[in-house]
Amino acid sequence: MADRRYIDPKTGEVHDDVEPRPFDQILRELGEGQTLSEMSEAFRDVLLRVQETAKAGSVTLHLDIGFDGQGRLVVKDQVKQKLPEFSRPETRFFVDKQGNASRRDPNQPELPNLETARAKRDQEVI
Secondary structure, eight states, rough: OOOEEOOOOTTTOOOSSOOOOOOOHHHHGGGHHHHHHHHHHHHHHHHHHHHHHHHEEEEEEEEEEEEOOOSSSSEEEEEEEEOOOOOOOOOOOEEEETSEEEEOTTTTTOOOHHHHHHHHHHHHHE
8 A cells, every 4th residue: 555644735744644534425425426326327327237238338427637736626526337238139131142131042043932833823723
């Protein structure tokens, strides 16, 4: 773990063995509480989709931490969710003699349709 010594840049005062503030306290304050609510919603959305698809999803909290030059930290947060996709059916095609996609196998003889077969049969009966 990192050194827990903090030196105040304004006063030079040294503080040893400083305990970090619990992150859940900071999380509650981000975006005036909106970030925590957004993360809860994102988590719920991903959880439901994972149950529906049986595939993995994720929720990510990204924090950009900067300094404003006036003694204050600036924290910009972003909540991202990755919902698992539903499975989509595959469609298989043959390539015909003109190089186009076709559902019909160009190497298989075409069966006469029912109307053509009936008309031919009726003609033979006469």
